[in-house]
Amino acid sequence: xxxxxxxxxxxxxxxxxxxxxxxxxxxxxxxxxxxxxxxxxxxxxxxxxxxxxxxxxxxxxxxxxxxxxxxxxxxxxxxxxxxxxxxxxxxxxxxxxxxxxxxxxxxxxxxxxxxxxxxxxxxxxxxxxxxxxxxxxxxxxxxxxxxxxxxxxxxxxxxxxxxxxxxxxxxxxxxxxxxxxxxxxxxxxxxxxxxxxxxxxxxxxxxxxxxxxxxxxxxxxxxxxxxxxxxxxxxxxxxxxxxxxxxxxxxxxxxxxxxxxxxxxxxxxxxxxxxxxxxxxxxxxxxxxxxxxxxxxxxxxxxxxxxxxxxxxxxx
Numbered sequence: 001x002x003x004x005x006x007x008x009x010x011x012x013x014x015x016x017x018x019x020x021x022x023x024x025x026x027x028x029x030x031x032x033x034x035x036x037x038x039x040x041x042x043x044x045x046x047x048x049x050x051x052x053x054x055x056x057x058x059x060x061x062x063x064x065x066x067x068x069x070x071x072x073x074x075x076x077x078x079x080x081x082x083x084x085x086x087x088x089x090x091x092x093x094x095x096x097x098x099x100x101x102x103x104x105x106x107x108x109x110x111x112x113x114x115x116x117x118x119x120x121x122x123x124x125x126x127x128x129x130x131x132x133x134x135x136x137x138x139x140x141x142x143x144x145x146x147x148x149x150x151x152x153x154x155x156x157x158x159x160x161x162x163x164x165x166x167x168x169x170x171x172x173x174x175x176x177x178x179x180x181x182x183x184x185x186x187x188x189x190x191x192x193x194x195x196x197x198x199x200x201x202x203x204x205x206x207x208x209x210x211x212x213x214x215x216x217x218x219x220x221x222x223x224x225x226x227x228x229x230x231x232x233x234x235x236x237x238x239x240x241x242x243x244x245x246x247x248x249x250x251x252x253x254x255x256x257x258x259x260x261x262x263x264x265x266x267x268x269x270x271x272x273x274x275x276x277x278x279x280x281x282x283x284x285x286x287x288x289x290x291x292x293x294x295x296x297x298x299x300x301x302x303x304x305x306x307x308x309x310x311x312x313x314x315x316x
Contacts, residue, residue, distance in 0.1 A: 007088075009057035009306045012049075014074035017279040020095065021061035023295035028303060033058075037074050045070070047077045053087040057306050059130075060091070061298075064098030064117070065278040066257065072098060072117065076124040083125030091305060092126040095277035095294060096225075096253045100135035118142035130301060132277055132294060133224045133252040148311045150301055152252035152275045153180070155292050157187045159273055160220065160250070167245065169193050169217040173235040177223050184222050193219070195235045215243035225253035226274070229260035233267040240268035253277050254291070256284045264288060 012033040013021030025032045034050035060082075062075040075092060082090050102113035114135075121129065122145055129143060132150040140147040160168075168190040172181035178194055185192045193212025219239050221232050226249070236247045247268050254274040256264075264272055265286050272289045274280070280291060297314070304311055 007055055009059065009302075010051075010053065011059045011061065011302070012078065012082075013061045014047075014071065014078055016063045016065060016071040016074070017061070017095070017276075019279065020063075020276055020293075020295060020298075023293065024061060024093075024299045024302070027295055027299035035078065037078065045073050045077055047074070047081045049078075049081055049085060053082050053085050055086065055088040057089045058082050058087045058091065059093050059302050061093045061095070063096040063278050064094060065096050065253075065255065068098040072120075076120055079121070079124040079126050089127045090125055091128045091130060091302070092121055093298065093302065094129060094131045095298065096255075097131045097134055097139070100139055103136045103139055114139050115142045128305065130298070130305065132275075132298075135224055148301060148305065150294075150297060150311075151315055152277070152294060152297075153184055153187070154315065155275060155294060155297065156222075156250045156252075156273055157184065159290075159292055160188060160248075165218045165220075167217050169212065169214055169219050171195060171212075171214065171219045171221045171235065171239060173221050173223050173231050180224065181222050184220075193239075195238070210239060210242060214239045216245050219244045219247045221247065221249040221269075223249075223251045225255050226251045226260060226264075226272070227255040228258045229256070229263040229267075233263045233269065236267050236269045246270050248273065250274070254280050254284075254289075256280070260284070261286060 010033040011025040011030055012035050014037045022032055036048045038046050040046060060078050064072045079090050099113040099117045128146045130148045133152050140149055168188055170181045170185040171193045172178045173195050181192045193214050196209040221235055226232055232249050240247050248271050249269045250273040252275045261284050274291050275294050276291050277294055301311055
């Protein structure tokens with residue numbers, strides 16, 4: 001492999017998902033960099049780096065998940081600390097990019113917060129961003145620095161290939177996930193179906209029609225994230241009621257907020273396959289959930305960034 005432009009690299013993390021960062025660092029053959037992120041009594045965040053980063057290629061693993069604003073500020077302050085300590089290059093590794101759903105003006109006077117977060121990361125001193133399954137791939141264009149966009153689909157595809165299900169149909173829970181469903185279906189060599197829904201209010205969905213044949217099929221619902229689980233459980237219950245043999249669900253980001261746990265537990269879904277881009281606390285775990293690790297994929301991508309090798313070849 002080609003050597004990088006820096007003398008060495010180090011992997012750091014803040015508080016959002018230390019287990020994932022430790023797993024990534026172990027695969028890369030490195031101990032986690034020594035740093036602490038604490039809070040003062042008034043709620044301000046403080047960062048201390050306990051080892052040199054001068055001239056080093058630094059990777060900060062931090063998902064901006066709940067508590068979103070705390071985790072975002074931890075990342076921004078750690079980037080600033082590294083910039084002021086003369087780090088060679090600062091790579092923000094954000095497995096889950098918070099605020100990504102606020103990516104456009106859906107109605108008058110809406111903010112575009114995904115762009116604001118991009119500006120904050122650049123202003124703090126990030127030189128590169130590495131993320132996975134952004135809510136909209138166009139968010140990469142919000143940055144004036146390089147963005148490497150990883151796909152969680154290959155990890156989920158391998159899992160379902162091992163299950164060797166028959167008569168499989170990949171189901172998109174809404175029109176926005178059709179491209180994702182089609183790509184997934186190509187890897188499993190099976191057809192797709194589409195749930196036609198509308199949103200009467202935020203975090204609410206209402207099923208209108210099912211486009212495609214799901215009768216007596218093993219259906220796999222695929223999405224980029226599961227938040228309150230309203231969309232995916234409504235879709236699952238509907239297609240099961242319309243004659244599907246079994247219903248599975250898969251998503252990259254396990255946000256699982258509000259009533260998500262109860263909705264998934266009481267739904268027609270037999271198994272929910274999620275990736276560990278977000279730490280899943282014990283109180284959100286249920287028997288239906290199977291969590292797969294993205295650490296190997298991120299570790300390989302980070303090594304390729306360090307050695308200036310192609311990231312796209314990971315998905316050829």
